[in-house]
Amino acid sequence: MFIINFRCNFLPSLCVYVLLIVQKKISLYMELKQIDETKWVDNYSDKLLRFAYSRIRDRETALDLVQDTFLSALKSVDSFKGEISEKNWLFLILRNKIIDYYRKQARSMVTNVDFSENNDDDSHFDENGVWKKSSVPNDWGIDAHTRIENQEFQSILQKCLSKLKEVQRIVFTMKYINDEESEIICKELEINSNNYWVIIHRAKLNLRKCIELNWFS
Amino acid sequence: MLKKIMITCKEATLLSSKSEETKLSIGDLVKLKMHLTMCKVCANFDSQVKLLMEAVKMIDSDVNLTEEEKTELKRMLNDNMNNN
Numbered sequence: 001m002f003i004i005n006f007r008c009n010f011l012p013s014l015c016v017y018v019l020l021i022v023q024k025k026i027s028l029y030m031e032l033k034q035i036d037e038t039k040w041v042d043n044y045s046d047k048l049l050r051f052a053y054s055r056i057r058d059r060e061t062a063l064d065l066v067q068d069t070f071l072s073a074l075k076s077v078d079s080f081k082g083e084i085s086e087k088n089w090l091f092l093i094l095r096n097k098i099i100d101y102y103r104k105q106a107r108s109m110v111t112n113v114d115f116s117e118n119n120d121d122d123s124h125f126d127e128n129g130v131w132k133k134s135s136v137p138n139d140w141g142i143d144a145h146t147r148i149e150n151q152e153f154q155s156i157l158q159k160c161l162s163k164l165k166e167v168q169r170i171v172f173t174m175k176y177i178n179d180e181e182s183e184i185i186c187k188e189l190e191i192n193s194n195n196y197w198v199i200i201h202r203a204k205l206n207l208r209k210c211i212e213l214n215w216f217s
Numbered sequence: 218m219l220k221k222i223m224i225t226c227k228e229a230t231l232l233s234s235k236s237e238e239t240k241l242s243i244g245d246l247v248k249l250k251m252h253l254t255m256c257k258v259c260a261n262f263d264s265q266v267k268l269l270m271e272a273v274k275m276i277d278s279d280v281n282l283t284e285e286e287k288t289e290l291k292r293m294l295n296d297n298m299n300n301n
Contacts (some may be wrong), residue, residue: 043285050280059280064281128225129225153272154275158276201235
């Protein structure tokens with residue numbers, strides 16, 4: 001106590017800071033140490049499912065992963081130290097499950113996908129690199145901005161996303177829906193940056209065409 | 218000289234995709250801008266993709282578990298708790 005008082009005379013702001021941190025740690029500890037497995041489903045299952053679904057866009061798989069998450073959590077309850085909240089802890093487990101899932105899927109796909117230039121782009125461009133008639137981006141009109149702010153458009157967008165090839169959908173979803181850094185995506189899926197660009201670009205070409213066909217024509 | 222600056226639609230769209238995420242080199246940027254001013258359809262592509270990326274960010278799925286699924290999950294958790 002004396003030491004704290006002594007120092008506080010000299011470095012008041014630092015002491016206040018340290019005390020605040022200590023206090024925060026203690027309150028965090030008291031608040032988070034408890035775990036109540038019986039309330040997991042009621043408290044977290046919807047949120048976890050939504051999180052998994054936003055990444056995988058397949059409800060059944062997402063639900064499986066949520067179930068796996070609860071089971072894994074149950075097994076490691078004893079090692080839970082309360083450093084993070086129960087909720088964050090569950091999300092962390094789910095996040096890792098999703099990454100594992102992506103990696104398994106992507107690896108089998110990436111090795112099967114031919115990344116050579118004239119693969120998928122051929123459906124959009126001819127041999128001279130000119131747009132094919134079926135893929136030419138037509139004018140969407142000046143009211144395009146307002147026409148996409150609409151519930152019905154959202155469902156078309158979802159449908160078009162689900163029609164993308166799986167590897168495109170995974171990379172695209174991670175980038176644009178989950179807002180992850182490109183470098184992290186490449187690392188998590190073990191793909192190089194060139195493949196990444198090609199995948200993202202094809203996803204955009206296909207998505208744009210699908211939207212035009214189903215919404216703007 | 219002019220030939221070096223001219224790029225195909227295929228190349229232009231790839232640059233357009235890249236430009237959304239990273240900074241293009243000056244050379245690529247000039248090539249892309251040149252192409253977009255001359256090519257209406259690629260300009261369409263450029264603006265439409267930007268529009269779609271905004272729309273995609275707003276996707277909010279109102280996904281929930283059904284009551285049956287929740288009951289099933291609870292039962293499964295309960296079984297596993299008793300086993301441990």
